[in-house]
Amino acid sequence: MSKAARPAGRLARLVGRARRALAGLNLSERLAVAVIAFFVLVGCAFLGHGLYIKAKAELAQILLERAWTRTLAGAPHARPWTWADMWPVARLDMPRLGRSAIVLNAASGEAMAFGPGHLQRSPLPGQAGISVIVAHRDTHFAFLKHVRPKDILRITLADGRPRRYRVSGFEVVEADASGIEAHVPGPSKLALVTCWPFGALSGGSLRYVVHAEAEPGPVRSAEIRWRTPGEGLSP
């Protein structure tokens, strides 16, 4: 009883103090306090939810990293957490900017809250055609605005072999008229897609597309040993 009473008593004292403080205020000041309380409440709610989205995106990548390790070890469809309905299919690295992300098997809204998604209607990286990977511009693909032509992107699939792609260009397209013809025979290409413009507060129908083309030739052994993001490679 005493344990329960103590916090209750403390609360009562607090309320009492607040009441005394309020009693010293006139009507307009009381109104101001109410408005302040309202703004604090709204502010915290919005800020909290916004940060929650960001945190979720970041934290999920840690769990996904573990699932990815299991995938590389040979576990197919390794789920990051038991109730997840998505699994990692690739790892995307941007060595120059020191960014990396685990790519999920679907580009659904649910999946993209946790990581970039591979558009299922496009081929997997390494296969003929354009592989499309989509992520949010304000979380996993925020770095796309810093990508420059001729940058190197690296995709590692479940077989553990990294594939190098060189950025060939950028495009701003309408979402429903992307011009991306995914299943064209020919060398493997990559399209990283996010919303455009960067920094805009609302969605919209424009998409920013980073095009990259497979680099021929062997992959340097240094890159195969590559482990954590930003572990110095290309300048």
Place this chain on the structure above:
Amino acid sequence: MSSFAAISATDPETRPLIRPITVLNALAVLAGLLLAALMAAPLRAGAEPARAPRLVALSQVNYGALLLQAGPQGKYVEAPLVASDIDIKITGIIARAVITQRFRNPAKGWAEGKYVFPLPDNAAVDTLKMMIGKRFIEGRLKERREAKIIYEKAKAAGKKAALVEQERPNMFTNSVANIGPGETVVVQLEYQHEIRQDGGEYRMRVPLVVAPRYLPKPVMHLAAHRPGEMTVAISDPVPDAGRISPPVQHPAKGKRNPVSMNIHLAPGFALGEIKSPHHKIAVRREGSDAALIGLADGEVWAERDFELTWTARPGAAPDATLFRETVDGQTYLLAMINPPAMTDGQPLKPREMVFVIDNSGSMSGQSMRQAREGLLYALSRLKPADSFNIIRFDDTMDQLFADAVAANDANLTKARAFVAGLEANGGTEMLPALKAALIDARPGDTGRLRQVIFLTDGAIGNESQLFAAIQAGLGRSRIFTVGIGSAPNSFFMSRAATYGRGSFTHIGQTSEVKTRMAALVRKLEQPAMTDLRVNWPGSADPESWPNPLPDLYAGEPIVLTARMDKLAGDMELSGDLAGRPWSLKLALGSAESGTGIARLWARRKIMALEGIRYQTRDWKAHDAALLAIALKYGLVSRLTSLVAVDVTPSRPKGAELISADVPLNLPAGWNFEKVFGEDLPAIDEEISPTSIREAALIKTTDTPPVAANQKPKGLPLPAGATEADLQIMVGLIALMMAALLLLMLVLRRRGFGPADERRPA
């Protein structure tokens, strides 16, 4: 709000948090908007809204207008002043047309124009010429991808170039690059097709309008790839929607694209009546078997398909017309044969008729009235022994009866009320209606003919899905399409009728409803000639199209094309005419020589190959065969395009690139409105006209040309943004305001409040 939905679906524990947010949303978004507008204001200061041209998206305009590309987001500046001249020579049953189009660039910069134009659905396009000043440049036929690359390269190098591509077998686009300021470029293309004949009347249609088509939205559905294994697939029924939606001109904006026409008619027999149902024509006879036809008003606007019909003088109509052409040692034959009148000696079979009527928005106005009247007429012609049903569709569908019912008074009254109540509204989702119409409750019933009558404008873009459905579900049913309105999608309707082993009827205006529907109903009442077969002479093993020959109804001719080593001996046609055998022998040696027969044969073969494409598994081999034919015979097809390039660059080197520097196209300032969208101005200092221009430039050089060897498609891209930033921003603003208010309150309490408040009143 989509991210809210997504989050709440996965983490139920966040729901309580979302509630207060949604309640306060209005206020918070307002605050955010205010702030964003404030911050964006300096950016807009440099804008020149008064000079901004009217931008159109491809889905906004109605008649075929010349469009000048403006910027990277699929927006166009409309450039008027394109005129077309059509010159047609009809020899026997072959029409050869020369279309001349004049493009003019009214802007002060260099521009690229794109013109979408319709052609008859059996047209074989083979020639492209471009006239610049006094020089003619002839186009070459290339594989579509290659042609596109050649065009893009010439465009980038500042050379004049033209590219003719097939979007649908009856819809082509002509792109012209680097039209100088105020300059006129003349592009000429040629095609041929065979004339249609029905009940002694010859008919040629020149489509002048591409009706805006309804493109169904992509749908998500469960697909069983292997038994027991289900995956969710999103299928976009119209992967190339961006390519086939021509801009739509608002009717109030005045009509564009004047067309003049000149037709030389020499059918090879004494001419009877010459008529055009929709246009006033001037006819000058040249002897008994030739005529010159022009438009009485000189020029018309391209807003309604032109149609010309003619008949033979009584007794002068030939029973069979044979044309031949020898190309590269091979002989090509075109035959049009009128079967004997099909006597209705024996009792007619009762029928089960399913009427499918389109009451989508594209049918509104005259078209809906025509369809209603046509259907009411067909109902009035039902016999008591017949049974029937009615299905109506827009983006929803209704079936009047659960199954076909007897055509008695009670049922017909119900049906008339149902038809009279139809209003045009909504989208055109034809597939469910088609599938419902093909559901046959009694597939083994040979005592009845099952006929499906489809009344629609065919303004849809998912043809291939519908064709596949027809081929899969046809059974004993036969499909008869009735094209309604001034510009029905005749490619779809005639092809659907071919697959459905029926026929296609076009009703252009209300006055024709009775006659055309009567002709169709009469045809359907009469027995058909079935099991048509050709026996070729001796060892000649010709390749003939169409193959197999379709069923024949009263008044229809047999039209077939064939390629063979040599033309000798007799060709024997046989068939089943209402239960009795029928046959006819024709001496092949009697064929007259004609031109373009080889190409007509190739076009028929291409159409046949396209037709069975939905059945084949090996698309690559199939497409390779098609490509070989198109290249050999020099025809524009799904896989081949005509491209013409001027050798000398006309755009000064180092000068402006179309979408980047034409002042009319990209005035400073209007970029912002365009890129930010119309809802929320954004606040990002990184966006500058240069970056957008860069994107535009890279687009023209770096993206793969939209090739069409498989399916030209642009993958729809999912949204790539959360509302996190908006929420954080709003949250911070709210907290800042709270802090500010608190500060004011504290200052006031300590006596530092605003001076005016302390001053006595």
